[in-house]
Amino acid sequence: MLREQIQSETVTAMKAKEKERTAALRLIGAKIKDRDIELRTSDKKPGDNELVTDVLMKMAKQRRESIEMYEAGGRQELADKEKAELAVIEEFLPKQMSEDETRAAIAQIKADTGAEGMKDMGKVMAELKARHGATLDMSRASGLVKESLS
Structure with missing residues (x-):
């Protein structure tokens, strides 16, 4: 279900000509496909939503780390790009615990x-x-x- 939601949001963003959002959604789709390919030979396959959520959690963690590094290095334009991608990724994640x-x-x-x-x-x-x-x-x-x- 989450996979289909991401795909439909990608189409919506493309139709609305939202370049940054489309790029972020395509990146999410690519990471999910990469994970599918990795798991082809695996004996134990997680449920689809579990797989997608795991991919999104890893992507969000990577973005947070990148934002810290870019801000520490004085590269605010790159940090802003990562923040925009993180915002798109977090739309599909369950609400995080306080x-x-x-x-x-x-x-x-x-x-x-x-x-x-x-x-x-x-x-x-x-x-x-x-x-x-x-x-x-x-x-x-x-x-x-x-x-x-x-």
Whole structure:
């Protein structure tokens, strides 16, 4: 369903002659196709929406990192281009959890698994990804998990 939504938005953007949006949507489509090709030989294939969401999460993470680097390097025009692409990508992602919601989820998982110290970080991160993977920025969550376990 998400794949079809992206394809229809691409057509709409093309008809409206929105060059930047069309380019971003085509880039998303290309990344999804690349992932499809990678998974052709795989035994375990995720569901379609799960696959598309995973691709979008990775693309969003890449854009955020690029924006930081471009702004640090004084290349604001490139940072603005990445921000525009990120805005298009985020339209198709589920709403991300706030910091407070993330902390509450971590506390719940710590209680459920009995995690106490840094040695349990992997267990907490795995459970966090299993329960909230699509609605959570795992790199930010990692820092919060470290903070709560130390």
